[in-house]
Amino acid sequence: MDYLFPLQLFPSFYNCGPPGGQKHPPCVGAWGCYEQVRPQFQVDSGSGSGSGSGSGSGCSFTPRRQVSGEAWHQKEPLPLPLLPPKPAFVLPLKPPDPMDFTKHMQNFYQDHYQDEFGVMGGLLGDSFYPQDASTQASSIPRWQLDKFLDLLPYQTCSRTYRTVPVDLLSPLLSDSLHSVPMDLLGSLLYDELSEQRDRRLFFDGATGGALDYVPVTEESGCLVYPGGPGLDRLNFQQVEMQPIREGGGASESITTRKPISFQLQGPVRQISSSSILDQICVVVRSQYLCGVWRFSQWEEPRLLQAVSCGQEATGVSVSPHVLGEVLVATESGSVDLWTVGRGMQKVRADDANLYFNAKSPWRWCEFSAHPRVMVYADRTGAELSDIRVQPTSCHTLFRISKASKCRSGERLVLSRYLRDVHPFHHLVTTQHSAYIMDERFPCVPMLKWDHMMQSPPIFCHILPGSAPSAPHTKVLLGSQSSQEVTLLQYSGGRSEACSSSGPPLVLLRPTDSLQQLPVQIPHRRDSASRRLATPAAGLTGIQRKGGGAQQHLCVLQLTEAGDIFYQILQNDAPSHVDETPRRTAEEEAELLASEPLAWDTVSDEDVIGPTQVFGFVPETPERRRPSRTTTDSEGSGPEGRGRGTKVQVVVNENPDPGHVTSAQADKGAGLASAATLSDGALLVWRRWLQKLFLLDHKKKKPRPQNLPHFTVCFNGILQLSVKQMEERAEQVQSLRQRLKAAMSERSMLDSAPQEAPVPLPDGVSGELWEDQLSRRLTAAWEGPEAWRSWWEESLGLNREEKVAALKRKRRREKEARRASGRRLQLSGSFTSSISYQSELSDFSDSAHWGSGRSQGVETDVEGADPDTEGADPDTEGAEPDSIPWAKSPSGIRADAPTPSTRGAAKGHMTPSRPRPPSLTPSLSNTPTNQKRPRPDDYLRSLTGEQELSTQVDSLFPEVLTPPLASLTPPMVSLSQPVRPTLRAGPSQDSAPWSQPQTHSALRRLALAIQPKKKKARMGF
């Protein structure tokens, strides 16, 4: 009767809207709450007519949260390993810090120097062979090199222990020495480290879990799990829970057979299975690949089909209705219905999150009660979407909102269709809660738990109840990083409303096991604890109906190291309800300041064969940890117990002494028979640890050795024949001479075309760059004059000068007109006045925004017309103080003719170099400086740079050119004036373009080497 809907649901408010910031008590969850109650009449009164109502005792109430469920308890106080340890990559306990990428780079350079520096090292080896300083000027003296290498392994202050040649060379070579560029390596390492850290904190790719148990027959089933160091080997292993006789009492254990395994191309992230009529379908998801395997009781597993998803797959779900149908959700937000053998069909595509922007690409999909309706979930909620119609019609199943009493910041982490438990139910988990949702009554949870786990549960396994001995449905939730497993129980869902049974029960974690095992020596303990603390990767459970009332439950947990741990729970003995405190035993011992109990040691010698064989130190413990220190408090007699039950004293003034003692007796009985570590379990653990240490021992080597490198002899690869060498030497000789000549002339070297080994970039047209900065830069390329005039233009300093020039021009025109005759006088004056106005307005418009180039033309015109200048002394005198430098011999206008005439003489190809300060005093040296108005201060601050540039310029040939000339031939090929020179120049080598310092240095250089105006018009 799966289709029944509960006759009456528990009353509750339905609050729409986003979750409010409700204050929850920090850690109590739903303890001590009934939440709601529901009346139940012995005869259903809902049918009306009055006769149904019972008498006073006829009405009873059912709470939504029942006080207790089935009492499950562990058989052993710690989980047992199912398989021997295999080699695995075990990550450090602490997540990596992305800012440590420099350390990783350093390690890489030291460990893999051949990979990083091998190529360039081989090429440059000849030139850099450390030798006597006297033989080659450019090489580093040996002692310096030795000192440098000695200091390398230490973290030294780069200021104190600096080596000048190394410092000089490093900017030159830093971007060519590395086979992997530093920037690239650094950013890649940073990305990788931050991804690893995020992954350690919460890795949503593992949602669903990579461990599954498929029951094949009544007793046995198939465990599907990944193996291998990278979890990239899929294993199908038949396992069986068997009763073993042990000292009279039957107990359960797991036996395994040899697995059938398949090698995959990526780590397994999720395994989903479903069995329809004896046929079992298993879907495996790795990062980009999904595969379907099929097997049955009689057939071995075989791969049916594998597909590659374009995007990273985030969830797969195999249909419980139709064999061979699979839903695949990918990060892009699309869901495909994959019918094995027939291909994929896109059934839904969604770029955005469902209900609000959660900024998460994670998507999930599950089937529902209807074969053609699927559940589509993301972090904000889940929707039921009918895939028969396009676009899919959707109904909200669950959303993060007040209706489900979510807290703010709560997000959905897993959704699971509870096909075996109830055909209409879905389990939805968030960081704080777990919900049972009914498809027929969407939006309102049938049941809500506070699971009280520390990290979000992304694995779950559902075990349907089996009446009558264990009628409750059990929900196992597992989290990843903290390895928690929580058991929740509930009942109802059909004719009764769902109600939870008992508070959540936390199961054992592998990471806590070591505390209860014999003490290990520290380094072994560290490696074992690291291995045991690996995040969980999957969770599953096996339920076995034991004979009679006894029920067994086996919970299996997979870790990312590929280990599977299992714990067996049983629920038969009521005296086991209260477990002994075990985990806090040690701390409690400290707390009570009691002397640790000396345990009679179990003889270790009979167990460990391998130890002696492999020359290990025998296991250290002479005594085991006291696993039950409560014996202490037990021993302290009725007083101690009395304290224990004083919880009632807190609330109840007069506790009944009689029942205190009876409670004691009960507890005492419970403690006496509580699960202790059995010898069998201890043996299993001991063997497991021995094998683990053996693995470690095999693996342990001082430092990972590099693979031997295949090296190519570079000698002679770049050498020329003798004749070529001679030619080359001659060429270099002549080039040097020409360079010298050009330098003395302060002109650019006009190189021959065949001497251009470096392809030159295309010319850049300044006109295309319209913004102010580009214009200024264009002007700057044209020379200091143009640059200065651009600034003057933009600051409006030369306004008066311009006005004067205009006036002069007008006057000349007037005079010319006057000379031509008086016939057109009227109209002429008319037009001239117009033109004057228009010219003025033009000027004022372009005063601030005119491009440096047009300005250049203007001054050029001025400069090219010296006689006009000289012809109008009175005009200049009319505005005496407006252009102070106009009269000084070191002013701009005085300089202007010189380059232009030289340019005219030498032709377009000859740029001119700026004057060294000794030859031409810069502007700031002029005596008129002191009287400048304020805008000029601004200008001066700018020209300060100019002065600097000349200094750089003067330094440049002395210091840096010799090594450059020997190393970089492009220096010679200055056929095009500006950029190519810079590309080969030293400051470009030292740092990327984007750095501000370099930028200013570049500009200075640019100013230093730039040609005069007009030359640049040919393009760079």
Add this chain to the structure above:
Amino acid sequence: LVCKCKYFTRICLERIREAMLHHRWQEAAEYMVFYPQKLEGSEIEYRQNRELIWRISIELLHHMPNSKLEDYNNIHERMKHLGVKIYLKVSLEQSFHLMLCGQIEEAKQLLAIGESWRYGKESASQHQTAKLIQAYRSLLDYVIWCDKKFTLDDTDDDSVTYQDMHSYFRQASVHLKEIFKNPGVWDPFIVSYVEMLEFYDDHEEALKILNDYAYDDTFPPNPNAHVFLYQYLKRRGASDKKLTKVLKVKQQIQKKGDIKKALGIVMDMLDFACWRKELEVWRSLNDIIGKLNSGLNWKDILSETVEPRKDWWPALHFTSFHAAQDSKENPELMKLKAPVAKIFCPGK
């Protein structure tokens, strides 16, 4: 010193939590003895943690083998007087406990006190708790009303009991009506209120309440709301037409509706896992197909529902595995399936 104390309380709380999560109740109880003692030092902290203490204590009492009702009451009373903010919550939980223990009268009294309790400005959640307290009090009124009604049938002394009943009804109806105005799931309240209204022949009101509950958009889409309405109408002997209007899928097939619709509904039902093995559904599908066969344009009608399912129904119902299992476990189902299978896979 304060720091040290805080540290201690935090550790203590951690231990309590740990022990409780592992269901080591005795250990948790031992720690719990110390915890409030440490908190007593600072009154503020005690007030901040009172809900925590209350909840943990109650949970521990649940799992103590010999906890008594007095213990519960003691904790509840103390907590109520410690914190005004959780007064209503505690009252409600306490009354739940009493109800579960069968002490209806005491629970009702407690709720009545809670009802009249006022303190300052109430927050939204407090407001809702207050509403719930009223509703539960009314529910208890109803329970007592039921008892009276039961005795009414037995005894002859009608008038006094009847008057009593009526006063309970009036008390209950005030607050029940109130809570139905808030969107939510109110199944138990609705059922009890409608039963009382029916008893007093106030059918208009009952119908209005049920209609509102079923068709108000602000309410969540509760299937039970429709079920209640349907059951009520059925009891009232409403016409088929009216019934089918409210009907959900299940009941419709028996009625002589449109045969096309019926076919669609049966097919829809068979889509779902829970009806796939129901003989009744397959039988009615066969009946419908048989009836269709005698009609004129049966092929068109059939293809309309069959066509969209053609690509997945064979895999869902008619594989060789299904056949094998059905013949083993349920031969009759196989017989019923066979004619339908012919329609879906005519070749085989």
